[in-house]
Each structure stands twice: as C-alpha cells, then as structure tokens.
Amino acid sequence: MTMAADQAILLATGTALVFVGAGSVGFSKNLLKTVMSFQVAVFGANLALFSSGMGFGSRLLSDAFVILSVLVGASVEAVGLAIVVVVYRKYHTLNPDEIRRLRQ
C-alpha cells in the first residue's frame, strides 16, 4: 500500500515533533519549559495519529484516537501545571537541579 506525499510529510513532521518534545523534556532546566515540551510531544502524537488515518476511506478510528489524545493530553498538562505551582510555592524555584539540592 503506497503512502501519499502529503501523508508522508505530515507523518514525518509528527514523528519529529514527538522526538523533539520528548528530548526537550529530558534536557529542560525549567519545569514550565518541561510542561511546554510535553505539549509539543502531544502535538506531534496528534499529527502522527491524524496522518496515519489519511490513507483510508473512513477516518473515524484515527479521529477518535486524536480526540482521546487531545483531551487526555490537556488533562495531564493541567495536572502538571498544578504540580509546578505547588513545587514553586514550596521551593521558590523551578530549576529541577536546585529543587533536588533543596530536598537533600
């Protein structure tokens, strides 16, 4: 089964966004930037799921997965932001290394 060019472009972009977001989650020195990187990874997953269903006649399954991904991603991000606020109130910094040092 061949893949259309626009489908391949969107799939490659989505995959790249997932890897960029996941990599940035690991290397970020600010918890807010970590949450933003997670959002980028969610964007990439949504785009890859959407483009994976483009070649078929009915896209209901991929649409359902994208809606699921959007709402679960938004919920996880909201909880992550709440945790960031709680951590900032307790340690007065958003640097993970600094937080680790203050905990010891």
Add this chain to the structure above:
Amino acid sequence: MQSEYVALLLSAALLASVAAALLSSKVSNSLIALFYTSIILGVAFTAYGDALLGLLTMITFAGAISVLLLSVVLITGESELGFGPRRLATAAIPLAGVVGAVSLLVLFPGQAGGYVGADSSVNVLIFLWSVRPWDLLILIVVFAGAMVTIVSLLGGDDHGS
C-alpha cells in the same frame, strides 16, 4: 500536487514555531510561540478536511491550556511579557488580518463570507453522538477528575504550614 505544498508549508510553520518555543530563553516568548503552534496545528487539521479536530485543538490548546500556562507563568514570576516594539505590533495587526482573510478564502473557497447551512454543522456533530458516545463520557470523566485534582492541589495549601 497542491496538497503537498500545503503539507510542506504547514510542516515548516509547525517546526519553526516549535523551534521558537523550545529554543527561546524567555518563558513568555515560548508561551506565545506555543500558542501559534496550536493555531497552526488546528489549521492543518482543518485544511485536511477535519474541521471538528481543528476546532477541538484550537479550543483546547490555544484557548484553555494557553490561558492556564499564562496564569502559571504569572504566578511563578517567570513572566517578562515584553511584546517587542509597539510600532512593529501595530504594523503586524493589518498584516495578520490580510493573512487570515486569505487563509479563509483558501480553506473555504465556497463558503467565505457566506452562510454555513445547518446541515453541515449537524453532519459534523453527528459524528460525536452517533459513533462513540461512551468514549466522550469517559473523556469527560477524565477531564473532570483532572480538574478536581487541580482544585485539591491548589486549595490544600494551608495545611502544611
């Protein structure tokens, strides 16, 4: 052939805005770039025939999550909300209007400025209620659970100290 150019353009815009969001040193600039990323993703979904997903993405990420991020940025004092020179912003507003109008004409060639009939909106919404109503119920429960967690995390501040 034209859809490949659209895909290339949207992918380039997505990657550029993501790079701006992740490489910017100021958190507030990252927030603005992330807002544009949400908008571009919604436009991409809409351009490929799924207006419902585009609207959902824009409402959820560009609307709710961006406001939530902005609140947290303001609470934590990480904000340096300088939007650059005021003249540049004033010049960008009509340009944004022109780009928006051209995008509408390209995306909805037969409907720009016209009345979108009731049938099309019903057809969009019938996907929600005829195919997977239980999925939606589960998602609403997950979202409500997340909101309850946030309220309890932010509200239980006085017990520790």
